Amino acid sequence: MRVAALLRGINIGPNKRIAMPALRAIVESLGYQDVETYLQSGNVVFTPKGRGDYAARLSRAIERETGHEVAVLLRTGAELAQVVEQNPYFVSDPTKVVVVFLGEELELGQLGLGDLGPYLPDELTAHGRELYVSVPNGQGRSKLMEALVKRRLPTTLTVRNWRTVEALAEMTR
Structure with a gap:
């Protein structure tokens, strides 16, 4: 079984800088195998070893090392394949569709966004532990994305564009 670890908030701005070779070394130090990183934004794919909470172990190892x-x-690879399959939006530009990965499933009302009308042309669809967001004018201009990432949600979230989602799904196959 291959899994993708999605790290929140690394290599964005001046804080939390982790070089990808260092990240691969940290993951390998846990005994995980076939370690690959994707881009510089905290995506690492590996084959875990043993049982347990791989995310918590990796988080602790990163804190210890950095x-x-x-x-x-x-x-997991199966979960990412499902994320790709369930995308409700047509993708002509993979930077204009993003997936917000959540630590746990939330109802739309828990997002605290209210009526989504003021955020148009952006659209949002919730499905399980993922939020699919269409941002036709780009993430940087999206009032919906700005509102989402500034919310204090009861779970962790991290965002990946569609190109990255597809690449991670392929890497975990």
Whole structure:
């Protein structure tokens, strides 16, 4: 079984800088195998060894090695394949559809966004532990994405664009 670890908030801005070779070394130090990183934004795919909470173990190892507290969300290859399959949006530009990965499933009302009308043309669809967001004008101009990431939600979240989601799904196959 291959899994993708999605690290929240690393290599964005001046804080929490982790080089990908260092991240691979940390993951390998846990005995995980076939370790690959994708881009510089905290995506690492590996084959876990043993049992337990792989995300918590990785988070603790990163903090021990770098001093950075980093939330880690995991998705198996099967879960990522399902994320790809369940995308409700047409993708003509993979940077204009994003997936918000959640630590646990939330109801739309728990997001605290209210009526989504003021966020148009952006659209949001919740499905399990993922939120699919269509951002036709891009993430940087999206009032919906801004509102989502500024909310204090009762769970961890991290965002990946569609190109990254598809790449991680392929890497975990």
